[in-house]
Amino acid sequence: MRRPRSRAPRLCVTAASTALLLAGMTACGGPADSTSSPTTLTYWASNQGTSLDNDKQVLQPELDRFQQETGIKVNLEVVPWSDLLNRILAAATSGQGPDVLNIGNTWSASLQATGALLPMDDAVLDQFGGRDRFLQAPLAAAGAAGKPPTAVPLYSLGYGLYYNPKMFAAAGISAPPTTWDELVADGRKLTHDGQWGLAVEGASTAENAHHAFILGQQQGGSLFDANGAATFDSPQQTAAVKQYIDLMASDKIVNPSNAEYGNGTEAVKDFATRKAAMLMWQAAKTSLTANGMGSGDYGVAPIPFPANAPTGGKHVNSMVAGINLAIFGGTRNKDGALKFVKFMTNKTEQTTLNKTYGSLPPVKDAYDDPAFSTPEIKTFQQVLATTAAPLPQVPQESQFETLVGAAMKDLFADAASGRPVTTESVKAKLTQAQQQMPAPGH
Amino acid sequence: MVAVGHRPEHRHAAAPPAPRRPRGGRLLAGLRRNRLAYLLLLPALALELLIHLVPMVTGIAVSFTQLTQFFIRRWSQAPDAGFDNYRVALDVNAPAGRALLHSFWVTCQFTVLAVGLSWLLGVSAAILMQDSFRGRGLLRTLFLVPYALPVYTAVIAWSFMFQRDNGLVNHVLVDQLHLTTDRPFWLLGGNSFAALLTVVVWRSWPFAFLALMAGLQNIPGELYEAAALDGAGVWQQIRRITMPSLRPVNQVLVLVLFLWTFNDFNTPYVLFGSSAPPDADLISIHIYQSSFVTWNFGVGSAMSVLLLAFLLLVTAGYLVLTSRRRTAHD
Numbered sequence: 001m002r003r004p005r006s007r008a009p010r011l012c013v014t015a016a017s018t019a020l021l022l023a024g025m026t027a028c029g030g031p032a033d034s035t036s037s038p039t040t041l042t043y044w045a046s047n048q049g050t051s052l053d054n055d056k057q058v059l060q061p062e063l064d065r066f067q068q069e070t071g072i073k074v075n076l077e078v079v080p081w082s083d084l085l086n087r088i089l090a091a092a093t094s095g096q097g098p099d100v101l102n103i104g105n106t107w108s109a110s111l112q113a114t115g116a117l118l119p120m121d122d123a124v125l126d127q128f129g130g131r132d133r134f135l136q137a138p139l140a141a142a143g144a145a146g147k148p149p150t151a152v153p154l155y156s157l158g159y160g161l162y163y164n165p166k167m168f169a170a171a172g173i174s175a176p177p178t179t180w181d182e183l184v185a186d187g188r189k190l191t192h193d194g195q196w197g198l199a200v201e202g203a204s205t206a207e208n209a210h211h212a213f214i215l216g217q218q219q220g221g222s223l224f225d226a227n228g229a230a231t232f233d234s235p236q237q238t239a240a241v242k243q244y245i246d247l248m249a250s251d252k253i254v255n256p257s258n259a260e261y262g263n264g265t266e267a268v269k270d271f272a273t274r275k276a277a278m279l280m281w282q283a284a285k286t287s288l289t290a291n292g293m294g295s296g297d298y299g300v301a302p303i304p305f306p307a308n309a310p311t312g313g314k315h316v317n318s319m320v321a322g323i324n325l326a327i328f329g330g331t332r333n334k335d336g337a338l339k340f341v342k343f344m345t346n347k348t349e350q351t352t353l354n355k356t357y358g359s360l361p362p363v364k365d366a367y368d369d370p371a372f373s374t375p376e377i378k379t380f381q382q383v384l385a386t387t388a389a390p391l392p393q394v395p396q397e398s399q400f401e402t403l404v405g406a407a408m409k410d411l412f413a414d415a416a417s418g419r420p421v422t423t424e425s426v427k428a429k430l431t432q433a434q435q436q437m438p439a440p441g442h
Numbered sequence: 443m444v445a446v447g448h449r450p451e452h453r454h455a456a457a458p459p460a461p462r463r464p465r466g467g468r469l470l471a472g473l474r475r476n477r478l479a480y481l482l483l484l485p486a487l488a489l490e491l492l493i494h495l496v497p498m499v500t501g502i503a504v505s506f507t508q509l510t511q512f513f514i515r516r517w518s519q520a521p522d523a524g525f526d527n528y529r530v531a532l533d534v535n536a537p538a539g540r541a542l543l544h545s546f547w548v549t550c551q552f553t554v555l556a557v558g559l560s561w562l563l564g565v566s567a568a569i570l571m572q573d574s575f576r577g578r579g580l581l582r583t584l585f586l587v588p589y590a591l592p593v594y595t596a597v598i599a600w601s602f603m604f605q606r607d608n609g610l611v612n613h614v615l616v617d618q619l620h621l622t623t624d625r626p627f628w629l630l631g632g633n634s635f636a637a638l639l640t641v642v643v644w645r646s647w648p649f650a651f652l653a654l655m656a657g658l659q660n661i662p663g664e665l666y667e668a669a670a671l672d673g674a675g676v677w678q679q680i681r682r683i684t685m686p687s688l689r690p691v692n693q694v695l696v697l698v699l700f701l702w703t704f705n706d707f708n709t710p711y712v713l714f715g716s717s718a719p720p721d722a723d724l725i726s727i728h729i730y731q732s733s734f735v736t737w738n739f740g741v742g743s744a745m746s747v748l749l750l751a752f753l754l755l756v757t758a759g760y761l762v763l764t765s766r767r768r769t770a771h772d
Contacts, residue, residue: 082715086734089511089734089737093514093515093517110511110737111511113511114514115515116514116515203715205716257625259627260605260629260630262715329515395512399737399738402716402735405717406717410719413630413719417627432537432541435536435537435538436538436541436732436736
C-alpha cells in the first residue's frame, strides 16, 4: 500500500494549527487558576495511620472542628508516601497545588531550595506561639541552618528498638541490648525454628538510608563534606553500611526474605506475629495494635551504641524523624492557611493527633497530658532530646536517600542470595552512588 | 501474493497536472478544493500537537538545561547546559553513562526475548484455534483475559505470587514439586529478569494472538484445500500459505510489540518499585530513577531524547527494510 503523496498541503495545515495552538497556549499561560476561595482550603496529609482511610477517620473530626471555629472548609486528601514527593514536585512545577501540606522532615532543605513553600520567618512563627514553643531538634529539621524554616514540625518521631519480652525471656535474656555486640549475641539466641532475631525492610530505600545515617554517625562519618560534596564512601560510612547489611549477611540474625520487604508493613508484621523478636522502627504502636499486639506484648529501648565508640564517633542512635506542616507558596488563601497551621499546632490538636498516631508533640505545652508519660513515649522523648541528630539539611538530601538506599537494597539482595558482602563490595556500591550525585553548587 | 498497492489513483483523474504551473499554486488549489476536509481535520491536528508534539518538544528543550530542584518552580529560567547532559548520559566511562548502557543492553535482550516469545505463543495459539471445535469461543475469551485486566491489578498479583516466603510460585516449585530445597528469590538478583519476562509475555501475548487471529480470518480456505490436494502437509501449509499471508499483520505486530516492550514502565515499576534490581533494570525505569527520583530532570530528559532517537531509528530502519522486502516479493 503506497501512501498518497500529499506532504506539502499537510505541512501547511501543520503550520496553521501550530499558530492556532501557540495562541491558545499564551492564553492559558497566565497566572495560576484559583484553586481555592477564602472559605476553603486543600490539605494534603501524609499517611500516618494504619491506612489512608484510617487517616481520614482520624483527621476529619478535627477538620470539622476547624470549620466550626473559622468557617473554613478543609478538603482533605491523604497521599500515600510513595506518591507524596512526586505530587509535591508536580505542584511546585505547575504552581497548582494544595494550600497546606505535610512533608517528610528530611525533605525540608530539598523542598526549601525549590522555593515552592512559604518561608516561616519569625513573624510567621510568632503567630503559632513563637520559635521557643517548639522543641529545638524538630525545628532544626525544618530547613537549612541560617534560613527561616520552610515548615513547622507537626508530629515528631525517633527510632527505637522494639522488642518482644516474652521471646526474650524464653531465650533467657533479661534486658534489651544496649550495645551492638549484645544485639547480635541476643539475636543469635533468638534465631531458631523459623523465628529470627531482627526484622528489617531491606528493599525500602528510606529505611536503609536512615540506618546508614545513624550508624554512620556512630562511626564518626558524615554524608557531605563542608563544601556540600557527597562523601558516601568514606571508610566510616562504608563500615556503617556494612554493619547494617551484616546483620543479615554474616550475623545471620535477619531472615534473608527481608531483602524484598519494602512497603513499610512487612517487617512490622513479622515482629507483631512473633516471626522476629526485635524491630528498629519509629512510632510502631498503631501498626502493632492493628496487627493484634497489645501494649504489654512489646517493649521499647533505645537503639544500641557501639561498645567502644570509634574515634570521632558521635553519641547518636536516631535521626530526628518527623512530619512537618508547610504552606504552599502558590496558595490563594494565605490567611486561611496560616489559621489552619495555627490550629494544627495548638495544644489540643497536638495532644489529640500525636496521641492517636503514637508520635511525639513537637510543642512543649502538649506534654502536660498524661498520655505522653508512658514508658514507650518517655523512651522516644529521651532519645529525641539527647541522642537524635537531624539528617543533613542540604538540598541534595533526598538524592542521598534514593541513591544510598537503593545501593543498600542491592547489597541486601546480594546477602540474601548468598553472594559475599565485603568491605570492597560495599565501598564499590557506595562509590557508584556518590558519583551519581550532582556536584555541589549545581 | 495478492496484489496490494494497486489502488486506483483517482487523484490524477481529478486534477490533471497543469504543465509549468508553479508548485505553490498547485498547492493552494489543492487546499482550496479540499478546504472543508482540512478544516474538519484542524481540531484533531491541534489536539495531536498539544498532546504529543508539545511535550516532546518541551522534553527536548529541557534536555539542554540544568533543570534541578532549584529551578523547577521557574523552569523556563533553568540555566543552559548545552550538550552537558548528553555528555553525562553517553560517557560510558563515568557511572551514569555506564549504568545507562547496562540498562540499554538489558532492555535490548529483554525486548528481543519478550517480543519473540509473545509472537511465538500468539501465532501458535492462533493457528491451533483456526479450525472450529467445541469450546473454541470460550478458550479465545480466556486467552484474552491477561490483556483485558488492568495493568496494576495484574502485576501486583504477580508480585504477590513471586514473594519468596508466601508466594504461590515458590509454594508450587518448592513445597509441592520439591524441585529445589532452597527457596529462590524471584524479585531480587538474577531471577528478577525471568520474573519480569514472564509477566510481560503473559500480558502481551494475547495481543499478538488477537492480531494474528484477525489476520488468519482473511486467508481464503480454498488456498488450504488446494494445497492439501497438491499433497502439502500441515507444516508446508503453515510455511507456504499461512506465514506469507500473515506478513502485513506481522510487520505491524512486531513493531508495535517492540515499541511497547522497550518502553514499558508500568510492569517493572509495579513489580519492583522505583529502583529495579540491576538484572532487570529496564531503560524507562532507569531514566525515571535518574531524573525524577534524583531531581535531575535535565539528564533524565537527555536520556529520554536518546531513547526516542534510538526508537525512531529502529522503527524507520525496520519499516524501510520490511517494505523493501515486500516490494521485492510483489
